[in-house]
Amino acid sequence: MSVVDVQIGKRLVAAREAVGLTQRDLEQYSGISQSTIHRIETGNRAVSILELSALADSCGVLIADLQGTNTLAEQVLCAGRTNDAGSQALVDYMIYAFGLAQRLDELGVAEAA
Template sequence: MLNAEGEDIHMPTSSNLRIGQRLVRYRKQAGIDQADLAKAAGISQPTYSRLERGETQATLPHIYLIATALDVRPDAIIGRQDQEERVLCSARTDGGPCDMAAMKQRLLDYLEASSYLTEMGY
């Protein structure tokens, strides 16, 4: 089905929904509303809203424009599931959520330990 702007609108797919969830998360982290982000990205607000709801498939130009407006990498919006799972796993030791500062500290501790063990010949 096409909307008035000629865009294909369909039922949300799991992939579109995951991208939409990431868009919401990054937009809220930036402290910006949909209208301002759409304007900054050069797309219409209704189109952006449909992207967040997963009703429209994000094109590469959409992703690039939105990522640029949010100052994030396009692959952060697309999401690499294996990468996300590795980051989440490294951030937790007890199965619970972990804030970014704690995750960074754990990663730094790991790198320091790895360097030490390498120097010791292990």
């Protein structure tokens, strides 16, 4: 087993818990069995890109988030005037919006006119 698989599993746990899902909930949303999810999360099973896509979509994150390769946070520049929670919320929303646009591009969904 590679370190990458273990890290993907840890990121999946964090993403799943961040949205309040159990492994059983994730099974329902992703179509991947709870036992398989458990093995992925514990680093005892490699995950295919199709499974990773289903799991990421079910947790509301990007595949790159689970792979640890998302650089959107580094690309987002925010001219916030304060350091309060609202500024961080704006940054988080922008990362989400850009990530969603990137995901739609990956899926070949055309832009609206």
